[in-house]
Amino acid sequence: MNNPNTNLELVIKNSDLKEFTKVYAELTIDAFIDEGVLKDIPVLGTVIGVMKFGNSIHRHLTAKKIYKFLYQLNSIPQEKRIAKINEINESRKYQSSVGEMIFETLDKIESDGKPEIIGKLFAAYIEEKIDFQIYLRLAFIVKSLFYYDLLDLKNITKKNVVTYSINDSIATSGLIETDMIYINENDTEKKPQITLTSLGEFLILLGMK
Secondary structure: OOHHHHHHHHHHHHOHHHHHHHHHHOOOHHOOOOOOHHOOHHHHHHHOOOOOOHHHHHHHHHHHHHHHHHHOOOOHHHHHHHHHHHHHHEEEEEEEEHHHHHHHHHOOOOOHHHHHHHHHHHHHHOOOOOOHHHHHHHHHHHHHOOOOHHHHHHOOOOOOOOOOOOOOOHHOOOOOEEEEEOOOOOOOEEEEEEEEEHHHHHHHHHOOO
């Protein structure tokens, strides 16, 4: 097949991801993801080999993102991956296939830590810790926000409420709630009390641990 969306879905469903990640675990990603070696790695080559790239850097970064995503699924049995992907595709609830939705997300995000987050969230869906709509919502949020702003969310917990100003993108993301309160008895001015919403908790607990 010559469609990277379809090929990625087939890789997720049919590949021995545990063996794949075990084989390359001792190497750095940068050490093996290059144009020559990719052809010898069926799991990545199946997807990357059918794509057109403007330069080798784009090819390298795309392969890196796909590898990081797949690595998060390596402990999930193949039958579970197949069942949950088929469940969504056969429901005809969404206009795109699972493979297309995942590929579109990976293609549009930076390659720092976001592919791992998306992979962990998709693994959480397969393990039935979240439903597919929550996965899609969180994947969209992760795609849209600055990666290092996402990392700041890890400082917000129910037991340790952070009280500092945050940027508008996080404030309107649906990941947090902000209340204006007096922090101390002697305060004369209210300050923002920031807590995680249920979406924010899912993101931290399932996508960023």
